[in-house]
Amino acid sequence: MGLIPEQKITTALRMLAYGAVADQVDEIARMEKSTILKSLMRFCRAIESIYTAEYLRKPTHMDLERLLKKVEIRGFPGMIGSIDSMASFDTWIWHTFFGVPGAQNDPNVLTQSPVFNDILQGRAPKVTYEVSGRMYDGPYYLADDIYLRWSTFVKTVPRPRSAKEKHFGRCQEGCKKDVERCFGILQAHWAIVRGAARLFDVESLRSIMMTCIILHNMMVEDEYDYEAVDEYEPDMMNNSRTHMHNARQNDLIEHQWALKQAVHDNFWTDRHNSEFRTIFDNIPTFPPVE
Incomplete structure (x- = not known):
């Protein structure tokens, strides 16, 4: 049986998220090192080609x-x-x-x-x-x-x-x-941005960085509360x-x-009013003089 898409996407995400090299992923994914690297670059190119226009757009x-x-x-x-x-x-x-x-x-x-x-x-x-x-x-x-x-x-x-x-x-x-x-x-x-990406060539580095930034913006869009x-x-x-x-x-x-x-x-005005009210409330009252 051949490899399923979920296997390839999982290995790509593990390398991006954990900075793992292909040798650390091959046993988990049951894939060859060359296949893992090829899957990573195909994943990055797919993300870049599909989502760049939306997630690296100019501000509207x-x-x-x-x-x-x-x-x-x-x-x-x-x-x-x-x-x-x-x-x-x-x-x-x-x-x-x-x-x-x-x-x-x-x-x-x-x-x-x-x-x-x-x-x-x-x-x-x-x-x-x-x-x-x-x-x-x-x-x-x-x-x-x-x-x-x-x-x-x-x-x-x-x-x-x-x-x-x-x-x-x-x-x-x-x-x-x-x-x-x-x-x-x-x-x-x-x-992978912290160090593992240095093992790739220049064009692969560019594609990996673009993919990480696009995925980062996706997370910001999903998690940030703009109404707060x-x-x-x-x-x-x-x-x-x-x-x-x-x-x-x-x-x-x-x-x-x-x-x-x-x-x-505002701080001193509020404090002055508070102190004035305290003094006024503490003024003793005397019975009227008959």
């Missing part, structure tokens, strides 16, 4: 509306993700780019990536939002200080001095880490592109500081 209007609603609660209106991970707050990965040879830093990889092609060709999503009383057009990404000062980036303050700049730096880094945690989740679910209320409190504790970056960064600094002050003022 509904997707953008949901993303912008969430990030506005976090104090970053207009932000659609982190440029380092190209993922959103729900850890959905929107863009992948492979094939850059050798050791290269982030800006060099970015210049070879097609991520901003739509913006350069005038097909950027139409997003309008207000920060500290000033209107802005076009979304932006959170970025490290190594990137250029483009209008599509909001970077942290490299050497914060004032309390406002320090507070903004904490908020920017915290929001960026919330997005970039998708790398840890991806590696936890698909252990996001409980968030701010931490209590020279060109046109450069001008736009500086202006938006300064406005976001003011916006984050205003959120912090609002929480602080």
